[in-house]
Amino acid sequence: MSHSRISDRHMLPVPWRYVNSWHCSTCGLCCRGYNVVLNFAEWMKVVKNFGVGYTSPGISKFYLQHKNDGSCAFLHSYQGKGFCHLQHMKPRACKLWPFKILPRPKYGRANEAVYNFAGKPFFIYVDPACRGLTWGRPTKSFLDTTLTEFLSLALGFREKQVYSTSRLVYYPQYLRSERDQVY
Numbered sequence: 608m609s610h611s612r613i614s615d616r617h618m619l620p621v622p623w624r625y626v627n628s629w630h631c632s633t634c635g636l637c638c639r640g641y642n643v644v645l646n647f648a649e650w651m652k653v654v655k656n657f658g659v660g661y662t663s664p665g666i667s668k669f670y671l672q673h674k675n676d677g678s679c680a681f682l683h684s685y686q687g688k689g690f691c692h693l694q695h696m697k698p699r700a701c702k703l704w705p706f707k708i709l710p711r712p713k714y715g716r717a718n719e720a721v722y723n724f725a726g727k728p729f730f731i732y733v734d735p736a737c738r739g740l741t742w743g744r745p746t747k748s749f750l751d752t753t754l755t756e757f758l759s760l761a762l763g764f765r766e767k768q769v770y771s772t773s774r775l776v777y778y779p780q781y782l783r784s785e786r787d788q789v790y
Contacts, residue, residue: 627746
């Protein structure tokens, strides 16, 4: 995800070692103001299921389209909670937010960001804007379940989310009162 739209409130990503735990609070912040990059297969799925108007081209990249308010075209709000209409085919960039899993340190503090997984070092940072973060020393549960799942998703070892998404059940057919317009 690119952070150009919320640069005024964006802070430098923080190494994972400062995260006690994480859970999705369904606030929808991750779906507002970020440019979601799609790989070609993800782009094709969106176009096939919703039409090309739900994406926008860039130089050698595709992006999810935004509504007039800057939120993702697939973000639906219901009773103060944000729901993703792409939950069944969510792009990898969305699955990984607020975590950034990199092969090299990009935001400094390499010793605090390094995490060995599958025999290789990775550098993991989190976007401090996420409301689902609890700061402090990482819990065993966070390390064994949540962080491991984010790494497995990033590396393509798994597709299904359990700990790295909201635990609310989403039924999109009940949220379709009007179709949101995308411009």
